[in-house]
Amino acid sequence: MNICGINCIYNNETCKVANEVPEEYNYNNDPDCYFYSFNYDGKESMIQITNITKAYLFGIKIVNKYYLSENPYVLKPTSGQTIVVYYSPTIIKQIISKYAYGLAGGKADEYVDFNVHTDVTTSTASEVTTLTLQPASSDIYYQEETYNLNSIISNIGGFYSSLSGIFAFLFGASKLAPWGFLQTNVFNCLCTRYRRKLVRKLKNKYEPIPFVSGRAKNFTLEERVQSIENLLGEYYLNTEFLNELLEDNGEAKV
Structure with missing residues (x-):
């Protein structure tokens, strides 16, 4: 003292x-x-x-x-x-100088x-x-x-999220893309066949093709909107909760 x-x-x-x-x-x-x-x-x-x-x-x-x-x-x-x-008294051992920008342990x-x-x-x-x-x-x-695998993964996730937030704030959010870095670069040769098969499936299933065909003369506005709904509902949006609205309406009528 x-x-x-x-x-x-x-x-x-x-x-x-x-x-x-x-x-x-x-x-x-x-x-x-x-x-x-x-x-x-x-x-x-x-x-x-x-x-x-x-x-x-x-x-x-x-x-x-x-x-x-x-x-x-x-x-x-x-x-x-x-x-x-x-x-x-509690003796506390604390990391005061972190290595790799806080992704791993350091001086304590x-x-x-x-x-x-x-x-x-x-x-x-x-x-x-x-x-x-x-x-x-x-x-x-x-x-x-201490630092273990969970803390390192958590730090990496927080670091990436902060960078993503800064990028979105400065340049805006990028468009939703179905292909990531691994599919387009690392596993490109393995995914080529699958991508071509999926493109053919979409071309045959969705006519007109949403966001691509434009104002085709042979299709009405209702058909174009229906094609967009089908594409979003199958690949991008989870619409199960909307089905509950139909169920609730049916019960109300009964």
């Missing part, structure tokens, strides 16, 4: 300044603040400190390894105030989240400031962010 004040008292003795402080802990704009270390021995390890003006819950040390808090918890007790801080960093909630009482009969640290659990949890 980074504690500000004079004559910090811990267990009826003067607080002892931490012997070794990591370089990352040197965040101190107040010359009256010093780093102190206190032992964490489980759920019964209650730490009671008096005569302080401000305290920062900075991090935790486990087996000679320091874990900084991403956002140090700040306590500012006033005269005659008693603050009980309940905390449950570990920090501690104390999950703090406080209980404050004020006494007018005493001017002593008391800070009590009370573990809410005897366990220290560990949370790790």
Whole structure:
């Protein structure tokens, strides 16, 4: 902890300044603040400190390894105030520098989240400031962010969707095409026969050919519209829900 004040008292003795402080802990704009270390021995390890003006819950040390808090918890007790801080440490390993534009894992960093909630009482009969640290659990949890196949696929999908949205915003959406990149480029030789067969089928089945034949003299407007409906209903649109309208109308008539 980074504690500000004079004559910090811990267990009826003067607080002892931490012997070794990591370089990352040197965040101190107040010359009256010093780093102190206190032992964490489980759920019964209650730490009671008096005569302080401000305290920062900075991090935790486990087996000679320091874990900084991403956002140090700040306590500012006033005269005659008693603050009980309940905390449950969670060590979090988080990816901070992603590889391949976030499509794969990368450099990770570990920090501690104390999950703090406080209980404050004020006494007018005493001017002593008391800070009590009370573990809410005897366990220290560990949370790790990892990359697997599902997360990579999800990132690729999100990346592609964002590019598609930008392209559609700038240049508009492209026309619906039945042939994708694989059919037209990679498997072109395998799909040629199938494409020709489908073209012949459409030519024989749809007469006039929608959007191509134009205003043919031998066909009425009703026939042209019917041909478009048949093509859209068979290859592009799902019209099953429209059949429910006919069923509902039939039941209403009955």
